[in-house]
Amino acid sequence: MTAGLWEHWVLPGIWITVQLTLYSAALATAVAFGVGMARTHRSRLVRFFAAFYTEVFRGTSALVLMFWIFFVLPQLAGWALVPMWAAVLALGLSYGAYGAEVVRGALNAVAPAQREAGVALSFTPWQRMRLILLPQAVPEMIPSFCNLLVELLKGTALVSLLGIGDVSFAAYLVRLATTESAQIYSITLIIYFVLAFLLTRGMKVLERRAKAGIGQFPEPLSTGGWLRFRRSDAKSPELSSTGVTGGGASR
Amino acid sequence: MSAGTHDTGSTDNWDWGAVADFMPHFWDGVLVTLQVLALGSLISFSLGLVWALAFRAPTRLVRWPVGLLTEFVRNTPLLVQLFFLFFVLPEWNIQFSAETTGTLAIGLHYSTYTAQVYRAGIDAVPVGQWEAAKALSLSYRRTWTAVILPQAVRRVVPALGNYVIAMLKDTPLLAGIGVLELLQRSRLEAAQTFQYTEALTVVGVAFILIAYPSSLLLRALERRLVR
Numbered sequence: 401m402t403a404g405l406w407e408h409w410v411l412p413g414i415w416i417t418v419q420l421t422l423y424s425a426a427l428a429t430a431v432a433f434g435v436g437m438a439r440t441h442r443s444r445l446v447r448f449f450a451a452f453y454t455e456v457f458r459g460t461s462a463l464v465l466m467f468w469i470f471f472v473l474p475q476l477a478g479w480a481l482v483p484m485w486a487a488v489l490a491l492g493l494s495y496g497a498y499g500a501e502v503v504r505g506a507l508n509a510v511a512p513a514q515r516e517a518g519v520a521l522s523f524t525p526w527q528r529m530r531l532i533l534l535p536q537a538v539p540e541m542i543p544s545f546c547n548l549l550v551e552l553l554k555g556t557a558l559v560s561l562l563g564i565g566d567v568s569f570a571a572y573l574v575r576l577a578t579t580e581s582a583q584i585y586s587i588t589l590i591i592y593f594v595l596a597f598l599l600t601r602g603m604k605v606l607e608r609r610a611k612a613g614i615g616q617f618p619e620p621l622s623t624g625g626w627l628r629f630r631r632s633d634a635k636s637p638e639l640s641s642t643g644v645t646g647g648g649a650s651r
Numbered sequence: 652m653s654a655g656t657h658d659t660g661s662t663d664n665w666d667w668g669a670v671a672d673f674m675p676h677f678w679d680g681v682l683v684t685l686q687v688l689a690l691g692s693l694i695s696f697s698l699g700l701v702w703a704l705a706f707r708a709p710t711r712l713v714r715w716p717v718g719l720l721t722e723f724v725r726n727t728p729l730l731v732q733l734f735f736l737f738f739v740l741p742e743w744n745i746q747f748s749a750e751t752t753g754t755l756a757i758g759l760h761y762s763t764y765t766a767q768v769y770r771a772g773i774d775a776v777p778v779g780q781w782e783a784a785k786a787l788s789l790s791y792r793r794t795w796t797a798v799i800l801p802q803a804v805r806r807v808v809p810a811l812g813n814y815v816i817a818m819l820k821d822t823p824l825l826a827g828i829g830v831l832e833l834l835q836r837s838r839l840e841a842a843q844t845f846q847y848t849e850a851l852t853v854v855g856v857a858f859i860l861i862a863y864p865s866s867l868l869l870r871a872l873e874r875r876l877v878r
Binding site (some may be wrong): 556596 | 661664683713723727728729730731732734735738739742750819821823824827834835841847848851852854855856858860862863868877
């Protein structure tokens with residue numbers, strides 16, 4: 401592979417992949433918290449719509465959704481999104497639905513006495529959420545969010561099928577240019593692996609900070625071995641089915 | 652991208668005629684999707700068990716490479732793996748059809764997830780069971796097949812089912828290498844008729860209609876199987 405291919409296709413591709421991951425993660429986080437909190441709302445109607453949202457967006461395939469936003473939405477709505485934002489919208493909406501389940505689970509896992517204490521102190525529902533529930537729930541969400549973030553990173557590869565120039569698309573072009581598949585696809589896989597590794601490490605640091613903030617101290621970073629770098633320990637989330645119905649997203 | 656609405660003559664953008672035209676191809680696509688799903692599940696269930704047993708192998712020479720391989724496969728996109736197999740295998744003179752390649756890729760990818768499920772299931776078998784097997788001087792093979800696995804597998808069935816649903820939702824990726832599953836059928840239909848709305852929407856709804864009841868079924872199964 402020549403330096404030109406590397407410089408003009410692969411490096412910008414990595415940057416697009418990183419951008420897609422960050423923007424989609426931001427949208428997904430917003431959706432996850434909004435919908436997740438709505439699922440614990442007092443009003444049954446709000447809970448119903450939130451549940452409807454999660455089931456629809458977890459039920460369909462992210463790629464089909466992406467194609468739908470890309471090809472059908474312009475016909476129905478009469479306007480089209482720039483490809484990059486269509487992709488961010490599709491990824492953010494579907495991974496946000498998975499994240500909403502995580503938020504809901506963590507909120508429900510806060511000890512009921514905490515909520516009752518908030519009621520006894522006559523906090524408003526919003527104050528209870530902001531001052532009592534969320535600060536305790538957020539650190540619990542981080543390991544699951546970490547898994548979802550890696551799934552999201554893997555999901556960004558789908559945009560190459562829409563012709564967006566991410567690193568997978570760059571690989572496709574380089575393959576056409578050099579007619580050597582093994583080399584460029586191995587490199588691409590390693591790039592994704594390294595990105596996933598960096599994201600996981602970052603989330604571990606974040607988890608330690610968040611847990612320390614509420615007076616919990618998880619084991620130091622080095623234990624557990626670097627090989628098993630995605631969380632699959634603790635309460636064996638693999639055995640709980642509630643959140644796993646999606647793009648390979650373990651809860 | 653131009654944003655002009657595609658008007659079929661009526662004020663309505665939805666054309667039931669196009670849906671009717673698509674239906675025969677739709678059912679063919681369902682068949683291919685389910686075929687890939689069934690074979691992919693079989694591969695991922697069996698290969699995942701192999702990985703899970705290898706995680707507990709007595710020697711590091713097995714544990715470490717298998718650990719590295721499964722982490723690598725689990726943390727890289729299925730789509731890129733798909734292209735890797737599709738383009739690289741022929742260079743090594745291994746010729747598979749697109750559908751076979753896709754099934755293998757999806758099975759391999761998800762085997763790294765099911766391996767974690769099996770591992771959690773095996774870890775959840777109480778230590779007393781291992782000790783009992785040792786006290787009865789059961790062989791290595793008998794310990795696994797008669798004591799540990801029957802207890803572990805029962806517990807993991809619902810979680811495995813969830814990965815089947817996840818796999819279902821990843822089958823559209825196979826459209827990327829031209830497998831004629833649901834998404835590819837709808838793309839071909841759209842390319843012929845220039846009506847994107849109907850075919851794609853039908854496919855999207857179909858996924859929800861399969862995935863949602865399946866997940867309800869699994870939740871019921873989980874309540875029954877796991878204690």
